[in-house]
Amino acid sequence: MSAIPTSNQHAAGSxxxxxxxxxxxxxxxxxxxxxxxxxxxxxxxxxxVENFTDRTExxxxxxxxMEPGQVVTLCGPGGIGKTAIVAKLLATLAPNLxxxxxxxxxxxxxxxxxxxxxxxxxxxxxxxxFGEEPSPTPSSAAQRAxxxxxxxxxxxxxxxxxxxxxxxxxxxxxxxLVTSRRRQDALDYRxxxxxxxxxxxxELLNAWGKEYMTDREIGEQICNLLGDLPLALHLAGRxxxxxxxxxxxxxxxxxxxxxxxxxxxxxxxxxxxxVLLQQSITQLVQKTQQAMAIAGALPLVPFxxxxxxxxxxxxSSSLAVRLLGPAVNYGLLVRTGSTYVIxxxxxxxxxxxxxxISLVELQRLAAYYTALVREQWSQKAASLQQLDQARPxxxxxxxxxxxxxxxxxxxxxxxxxxxxxxxxxxWTERVDAVLIALxxxxxxxxxxxxxxxxxxxxxARAALGQNQEAVALYQSALAIAEEVGDEFAKATHLGRxxxxxxxxxxxxxxxxxxxxxxxxxxxxxxxxxxxxxxxSLGRSYYALGQVQRALPFFQQVLEITRExxxxxxxxxxxxxxxxxxxxLGQVTEAIEYFEQALEQACAVGDRHSEGFNLANLGGAHYxxxxxxxxxxxxxxxxxxxxxxxDRLGEGHCYGYLGNxxxxxxxxxxxxxxxxxxxxxxxxxxxxxxxxIHLANLGNIHHQLNQLEQAVTAYKESLDIAREIGHKHGEAxxxxxxxxxxxxxxxxxxxxxxxxxxxxxSRAIGHRRREREALSNLGNIAEQQQDLAQAxxxxxxxxxxxxxxxxxxxxxxxxxxxxxxxxxxxxxxxAQTYLTQALQILESIGSSxxxxxxxxxxxxxxxxxxx
Numbered sequence: 001m002s003a004i005p006t007s008n009q010h011a012a013g014s015x016x017x018x019x020x021x022x023x024x025x026x027x028x029x030x031x032x033x034x035x036x037x038x039x040x041x042x043x044x045x046x047x048x049v050e051n052f053t054d055r056t057e058x059x060x061x062x063x064x065x066m067e068p069g070q071v072v073t074l075c076g077p078g079g080i081g082k083t084a085i086v087a088k089l090l091a092t093l094a095p096n097l098x099x100x101x102x103x104x105x106x107x108x109x110x111x112x113x114x115x116x117x118x119x120x121x122x123x124x125x126x127x128x129x130f131g132e133e134p135s136p137t138p139s140s141a142a143q144r145a146x147x148x149x150x151x152x153x154x155x156x157x158x159x160x161x162x163x164x165x166x167x168x169x170x171x172x173x174x175x176x177l178v179t180s181r182r183r184q185d186a187l188d189y190r191x192x193x194x195x196x197x198x199x200x201x202x203e204l205l206n207a208w209g210k211e212y213m214t215d216r217e218i219g220e221q222i223c224n225l226l227g228d229l230p231l232a233l234h235l236a237g238r239x240x241x242x243x244x245x246x247x248x249x250x251x252x253x254x255x256x257x258x259x260x261x262x263x264x265x266x267x268x269x270x271x272x273x274x275v276l277l278q279q280s281i282t283q284l285v286q287k288t289q290q291a292m293a294i295a296g297a298l299p300l301v302p303f304x305x306x307x308x309x310x311x312x313x314x315x316s317s318s319l320a321v322r323l324l325g326p327a328v329n330y331g332l333l334v335r336t337g338s339t340y341v342i343x344x345x346x347x348x349x350x351x352x353x354x355x356x357i358s359l360v361e362l363q364r365l366a367a368y369y370t371a372l373v374r375e376q377w378s379q380k381a382a383s384l385q386q387l388d389q390a391r392p393x394x395x396x397x398x399x400x401x402x403x404x405x406x407x408x409x410x411x412x413x414x415x416x417x418x419x420x421x422x423x424x425x426x427w428t429e430r431v432d433a434v435l436i437a438l439x440x441x442x443x444x445x446x447x448x449x450x451x452x453x454x455x456x457x458x459x460a461r462a463a464l465g466q467n468q469e470a471v472a473l474y475q476s477a478l479a480i481a482e483e484v485g486d487e488f489a490k491a492t493h494l495g496r497x498x499x500x501x502x503x504x505x506x507x508x509x510x511x512x513x514x515x516x517x518x519x520x521x522x523x524x525x526x527x528x529x530x531x532x533x534x535x536s537l538g539r540s541y542y543a544l545g546q547v548q549r550a551l552p553f554f555q556q557v558l559e560i561t562r563e564x565x566x567x568x569x570x571x572x573x574x575x576x577x578x579x580x581x582x583x584l585g586q587v588t589e590a591i592e593y594f595e596q597a598l599e600q601a602c603a604v605g606d607r608h609s610e611g612f613n614l615a616n617l618g619g620a621h622y623x624x625x626x627x628x629x630x631x632x633x634x635x636x637x638x639x640x641x642x643x644x645x646d647r648l649g650e651g652h653c654y655g656y657l658g659n660x661x662x663x664x665x666x667x668x669x670x671x672x673x674x675x676x677x678x679x680x681x682x683x684x685x686x687x688x689x690x691x692i693h694l695a696n697l698g699n700i701h702h703q704l705n706q707l708e709q710a711v712t713a714y715k716e717s718l719d720i721a722r723e724i725g726h727k728h729g730e731a732x733x734x735x736x737x738x739x740x741x742x743x744x745x746x747x748x749x750x751x752x753x754x755x756x757x758x759x760x761s762r763a764i765g766h767r768r769r770e771r772e773a774l775s776n777l778g779n780i781a782e783q784q785q786d787l788a789q790a791x792x793x794x795x796x797x798x799x800x801x802x803x804x805x806x807x808x809x810x811x812x813x814x815x816x817x818x819x820x821x822x823x824x825x826x827x828x829x830a831q832t833y834l835t836q837a838l839q840i841l842e843s844i845g846s847s848x849x850x851x852x853x854x855x856x857x858x859x860x861x862x863x864x865x866x
Contacts, residue, residue, distance in 0.1 A: 042129040042151070044110035045097050046087035047336070051207040053230075054200035055081070058191060059089055065189050066093070066103065066175055068150045071168060073158075073178040073186035076193030078346045079231030079273055082179040083156055085193065089177070090154075104175055106130075106151035113160040114300045114345045115392060120428040122167050126153070131645040132684075133425050135463055143170040144647070144684040150174065157345060158185045195228035204230060208237020208331075209247065218247045225254045227272065231344055235276040238331035243283065253279075277350050280330040287312070291323040292332065294361060295342055296351030299396040302339035302389065310368030311361045339389075359404055366401055366409040369394050373416045387420050395429055402436045411440040411449075418456065427463045434460055448489075451480030455493050462500065471500050488529075491520035495533055502540055505727030508765045511540045531560040531569070538576060543728060545768025547583040548805035554580055571600035571609045575616060582620050585807040585844040591620045611640035611649060615656055622656075625847065627663045634660060651680035651689055655696050662700060671700050691720035691729055695736060702740055710740045731760040731769040738776055747780055754780070771800040771809055778816060782823075791820055808848070811840035815852045822855070831856065 065072050066089070074082045090108065093101035100107045109129045111122050123138035130145035151174045158164045158180035168176060168187065178185060183192070196204065201223040206213045213219055226232040240250050257279075259272040281289060294311035295303065305320035314320055324340055327333045332351075334343045342348040357365075369390055376386050394417050401410035414437035421430040434457045441449040458473030474497045481490040498513030514536045521529035538553030558573035560566075578593030594616045601609035618633035634656045641649035658673035674696045681689035698713035714737045721729035734757035742750035758773035760766075778793030798813035800806075818833035834856040841849035 041100060042107040042109050043094075043097065043100060044108050044129070044154075045090050045094070046083065046110065046154075048087050048091055049081075049084035051204060051234075052084055052088055053204040053207070054196055055085055055088065058085060058193065059092060062089055062177075062191060063092065065191075066152075066177065068103065068175050069171075069173050070189065071171070071176040071178060071187040073180060073188075073190045074193055075180055075183050075186060075190055077229075078181055079229050079344065080193050080195065081230040082193055084230065086154060086156065086177060086179060093152075101152060104150055104152040106149040106174075108152045108154065110154040110156070112156040112300070114157045114348070117160045117162050118428070119161070119163045119166045122155075122161075123170065124426065124428055126167075126170070128425060134427055135425075135465060137465055138428060139166070139170060140685045142167075143172070146170055146172045146174050147683045148172070152177065155179070158182070161185075196223075196230060196233075198223060198228060201226075201228035201233060205233045205237050208234055209240040210237075212240040212245060212250075213237060213247045215247055218251050222247065222251050222254060225251075225259060226276075229273075231346065232273060232276055234331050235273070235280060238329065239276070239280050239283075242326075242329050273346050274350055277332075277347060280332060281351075283330065284326055285323075288323045288326050289355070291320060292327055292351055293355040293357050294365070295324075295327075295333070295340070296348060296355055297357045297362065297365065297400070299392045300342060300345060300348045301392045302336065302341045303393065304339055306372075307365060307368055307393070311357065311365045313364060359406065362397070362400055362404060363406060363409050366397050366406065366413055369397060370409070370413045370416050373413075373420065377416070377420055384420075384424070388424075391417075391420075391426070391429075395432065398433060398436050402439060405443070407440040407443045410436055411444070414440070422459075422463075427460060431457070431460045431464070447480065448484045448486050451477045451484065451486060451493075452489050454480065455489065455496065458493075459496060462496075467500060467503070471497065474500065487520050487524060488526070491517040491524070491526070491529055491533070494520070495529075495536060498533075498536055498540075502536070502543070504725040505729070505764055507540050507544050507728075511537060514540060527560055527564065531557050531564075534560070535573075535576070538580075542576075542580060542583070544764075544766050545771075545806070546804050547580050548803075551577075551580045551584075567600060567604050568606055568609070571597045571604065571606060571613070574600060575609070575613055578613075578616055578620070582616075582623060584805050585846075587620050587623050587845075591617065594620060607640055607644055608646075608649075611637045611644070611646070614640065615653060618656055618660070622660060622663065624845065627660055631657065631660045631664070647680055647684050648686055648689060651677040651684075651686075651693065654680070655693055658696055658700070662703065667700055667704055671697070671704075674700060687720050687724050688726060688729070691717045691724075691726070691733075694720070695729075695733055698736060698740075702736075702743065705743075707740055707744050711737065714740060727760055727764045728766055728769070731757050731764065731766055731773075734760060735769065735773050735776060738773075742776070742780065747784070751777070751780060767800050767804050768806060768809075771797045771804070771806065771813075774800070775809070775813060775816070782816075782820060787820055787824060791817065794820065807840055807844050808846050811837045811844075811846060811852070812848060814840065815848070815855065818852075819855060 062072060074085060076082055090101075093103065094108075107129075109126055111125050113122070116122065120138045123142040124134040127134045127138060127141035127145045130149070132141045132145040134141040149172065153171060153174055153176045155161070155164065155167060155176065155178045158178050159182045161167070164178070164185055180186075183190060195201070198220060202216060202219040205219050205223060222236060223233065226236060236250065239245070240247065257275055259275040281292065284292070290312055291308045294308050297311070298307065305317045305324060308314075308320040308324065309317045312320070324333060324335075328335050328340070331343055332347055333340050342351065372390055373387060373394060376390070394413060398410055398413055401407075401413070414433045418430065418433060421433060434453060438450065438453045438457060441453055454473050455477035458470040458477060461473060462470035474493050478490060478493040478497070480486075481493055494513045494517035498510040498517065501507070501513060502510035514533050518530060518533040518537065521533060534553045535557045538550040538557065541547070541550035541553065554573065554576040558570065558577060561570040561573050574593050574597035578590040578597060581587070581593060582590035594613050598610060598613040598617065601613055614633050615637040618630040618637065621627075621633065622630040634653055638650060638653035638657065641653050654673045654677035658670045658677065661667070661673060662670035674693055678690065678693040678697060681693050694713045694717035698710045698717065701707070701710035701713060714733050718730060718733040718737065721727075721733055734753050738750045738753035738757060741753060754773050754777050758770060758777065761769040761773055774793045774797035778790045778797060781787070781790035781793060794813050794816045798810055798817065801810035801813055814833045814837035818830045818837060821827070821830035821833060834852060838849060838852045838856060841852055
């Protein structure tokens, strides 16, 4: 009996731009693709503090302790200068601020818990700093981002953190520098920051008080009363300089103030700060005090004077600048360029708690930032930096509006900012914004809007990998859409449910969802929506192996992109058509589409599309046996993935190259590349990719006749598929395991796996995988000389191959039937099947044609001259 040689597919999973199965290009729900580039090295340094004094011994001690993998904690009361020490330390570690510190070549990431105490937000910031999407969870994304990195993490104000421990867990080999008012936050090494030595304290007071601080003995007494605390000395010196008060007069005031009592009764040094603040604030005119109140209502990050002007209803920002000037002079604010920020967390807390703003002022601030976001978003990528600066203010004001039950301003602000949060991957904050919007529409009794926001809530949950919660939210949103007759929203929610079902391999249900959504958008005349759902239907049928059914959907999508002149989406439509034609064995046509898609991607600067179309071309040439050309294309795709920091795409490219090297006969190189692909999948925590690359390793071990290793790899891959609910992958790996057990001669085990694979394939409607299982079952039946059963299996397999236009498989199934009839001495039937098989295989240029030709020559009919 002749054996049928097998070949690995060029791509066992998806291409660069898509992590879901099938290799079909996907565009986001907003119908827009933004070109990405390699993330810049994070260099989040802090500005040096003016008149920084002493601390040389502390900094030298810290420099000895600051190493990769170590957590160093600076502890001390508020106002003692911890953040100033960090800034100086960074300047020492990295004299050239354009470069990373030599000890931490992967950069510096800074976060202050005064700006955001929540753990998930900190982890998202770490992930985004290294160009990682914060999914499926912020924790896993941060861990991926830091894996193998030797960076420095700076966590400022840890006493305000929700969970410092959760952040430290993901650090890997990175160094960490923490500042905190609490000693219990220290882990590896704690440096207790004490007040300045008296001599240094007097020097600092002199620097701020200038000509009004000349008497050293008086200066020492002032420093004693102020506890030698840098922030207190700063406020005192600035006050003397601004009020032109001699040191002796200031000392007299201090001696009579509550601060003197605090100094003598042993209270914490920072308790005296409010006394100094009140003294400075009372010197400001009322309008400046009101401006400071507005600043206190904003988070502790830089703000534009326009926000103050809006809050106070001033005619121009220049008026706000004039009002803020005195606060800068007293050391309450710091001005950098055109922005201002309250100079210290203690000052911010004091102003926020003692100088609350009115509801009217809060509404004005909300309106200002809503208008700012709307204006900047209209300019898209050109103004993302300004939106980044506005983000903490918008999120903070959203929460303040929620607390004040200002529902209409909160809703308008959330609506305006949501698309930005989605584009930039701020998924946790997107959830927060959606929850506030939901609360608002419920309070305002806006039932239709409630359904739409529930759908957005589901989308945000899905982005965080919370699939069950997302499905429940989509179903609730769909129920409301049906209740109020919101057909547009109904189509959207059905499409989202379809995407969730597709992601877990329930493609039949996904197709039902997408079909319903398509019918609604057609009735509404919504061409954009039609394009989205047609694309989803095409991808679903493609994933089921029903490529012939997928083809017209892709063609319609391409027509819509041409009609709307959507150049980016057109590239993806061309690529999808190429994939379909490649799957149908029409590789020449596929290459034409891939080349058009590549040209379009380059024209619009879409590097993602450029990369996966290069990989698609590699796959097409692989299918034609042009393995050297395939290698060249795949290597170009790999370079793009690496340039963009696309670790998932990089892993898949290594997998493609592994398959190419296997085809070239270099199995050692193939094994090396598949292992690299697997290592990346494990590193980034992508379980689906991990399963794909394990299966590829199993393929190579099978080819090397290392059957034990092949079984191990396939079983691990199968476990992953079952764990993540990926039925398609489960069916495929069951069939692979059947093939290995068959090669080991254990027919009973092989049958068990093939039959399981057949059951799963039928359950999910995956016709291509069903055909494969039937063919293999036929081979086993044929080996056992159960020729009637073998014929039944082969006929079923051939029928399916014909239905799904899988010409190569149809040709092989017909060849199997021809071989079977030869064994039955039914030579005429055998020759008919072999002739049909040869015609098909020759028409698609299959390498199996020669094997069938030889079978046909060996036929007794040929020997007799018939």
